[in-house]
Amino acid sequence: MVFKKIKNMFSSPEIDKGDEEYLEIDLGQEKKDDKVLIKLYVLKQYEDVNEILNSLREGYTIAIIDISVLRKKDAIELKRSIAKIKKTADALEGNIAGFGENTVIVTPSFAKIQKEDLKQPAQEKSSKSHFDDY
Numbered sequence: 001m002v003f004k005k006i007k008n009m010f011s012s013p014e015i016d017k018g019d020e021e022y023l024e025i026d027l028g029q030e031k032k033d034d035k036v037l038i039k040l041y042v043l044k045q046y047e048d049v050n051e052i053l054n055s056l057r058e059g060y061t062i063a064i065i066d067i068s069v070l071r072k073k074d075a076i077e078l079k080r081s082i083a084k085i086k087k088t089a090d091a092l093e094g095n096i097a098g099f100g101e102n103t104v105i106v107t108p109s110f111a112k113i114q115k116e117d118l119k120q121p122a123q124e125k126s127s128k129s130h131f132d133d134y
Helices: 002-010 044-059 066-072 076-093 122-126
Strands: 037-042 061-066 095-097 105-106
Touching: 037 044, 037 105, 044 061, 044 076, 066 076, 076 095
Parallel strands: 037 061
Antiparallel strands: 061 105, 095 105
């Protein structure tokens, strides 16, 4: 009741058309799930990169990519695919790293991949990872 009196004091009689109330909704603001998704992908052809990049651009996805199929098929397409993923990861300030010979891991900006083993023997350190070239 007090609210109505205050409202009537500040509103002109011509504009006030009753007790209609409006709720303003911001459609640009969506409620996002703040959980991080770890998605597994198999890179079979160059076109599969687009799905991976779209997930990374969402911002809450860590991509684990099996590249063994494309690696057996076409090394040039694999190199193009990894280069495109790396370029997007760099633009998003994320990280990319090879894990073994058949797996690539890509993270968003809030996660970091530790790329060096501090306790690794000297002879294993000299053999560099296949993905250091990308």
